[in-house]
Amino acid sequence: MIAETPQPPYYAVIFSSIRTEVDNGYSEMADLMVELASEQDGFLGIESAREGVGITVSYWKDLESIRKWKQHSEHIVAQQKGRGEWYKHYKVRISKVERDYEF
Amino acid sequence: MIAETPQPPYYAVIFSSIRTEVDNGYSEMADLMVELASEQDGFLGIESAREGVGITVSYWKDLESIRKWKQHSEHIVAQQKGRGEWYKHYKVRISKVERDYEF
Numbered sequence: 429m430i431a432e433t434p435q436p437p438y439y440a441v442i443f444s445s446i447r448t449e450v451d452n453g454y455s456e457m458a459d460l461m462v463e464l465a466s467e468q469d470g471f472l473g474i475e476s477a478r479e480g481v482g483i484t485v486s487y488w489k490d491l492e493s494i495r496k497w498k499q500h501s502e503h504i505v506a507q508q509k510g511r512g513e514w515y516k517h518y519k520v521r522i523s524k525v526e527r528d529y530e531f
Numbered sequence: 532m533i534a535e536t537p538q539p540p541y542y543a544v545i546f547s548s549i550r551t552e553v554d555n556g557y558s559e560m561a562d563l564m565v566e567l568a569s570e571q572d573g574f575l576g577i578e579s580a581r582e583g584v585g586i587t588v589s590y591w592k593d594l595e596s597i598r599k600w601k602q603h604s605e606h607i608v609a610q611q612k613g614r615g616e617w618y619k620h621y622k623v624r625i626s627k628v629e630r631d632y633e634f
Binding site: 429431433436440442444445446475476477478479480481482483485510511515517518519520521522523524526527528529530531 | 532533534536539543545547548549578579580581582583584585586588613614618620621622623624625626627628629630631632633634
């Protein structure tokens with residue numbers, strides 16, 4: 429459940445969101461996006477939880493792979509439905525992981 | 532629920548964790564740590580959700596404020612109890628937020 433990422437540096441995209449009440453295929457699309465993201469070049473892993481706020485952190489090799497995923501045609505459809513129906517508010521933060529440690 | 536952070540750059544500490552079955556004061560300590568963190572110099576905000584995996588992202592002005600919070604005496608006690616009782620596995624990633632956008 430915790431992504432097994434390589435040694436830093438690599439990138440983390442922190443996607444924080446507040447959902448609307450609308451379902452309308454949300455879960456299926458969320459699952460599909462995880463599946464599709466994991467097939468992209470440069471994808472390193474993903475972690476996700478929702479409890480009031482939803483937090484999905486996806487890990488990527490570099491900014492170029494993040495940019496390509498953002499522009500993936502099926503992902504663009506999901507982003508449009510997200511803004512139109514599923515999310516009241518979201519924030520995306522692109523960050524460079526400089527250091528990590530674990531227990 | 533989504534942290535209102537300033538313009539990048541700033542830092543995100545991504546804390547991903549898997550809990551044990553042990554409660555023993557976990558929720559109280561978690562609440563206390565959020566309260567205490569938010570009083571520290573350089574603290575910018577926090578977001579947290581648990582759903583299988585727990586993800587807590589705290590935002591900080593710089594590496595120095597992250598270092599000081601890690602070494603805060605009450606936080607050290609919490610870290611020790613975390614490793615001894617509450618967490619099976621956790622991973623901490625220190626990352627620099629370079630860009631953000633929201634809807």
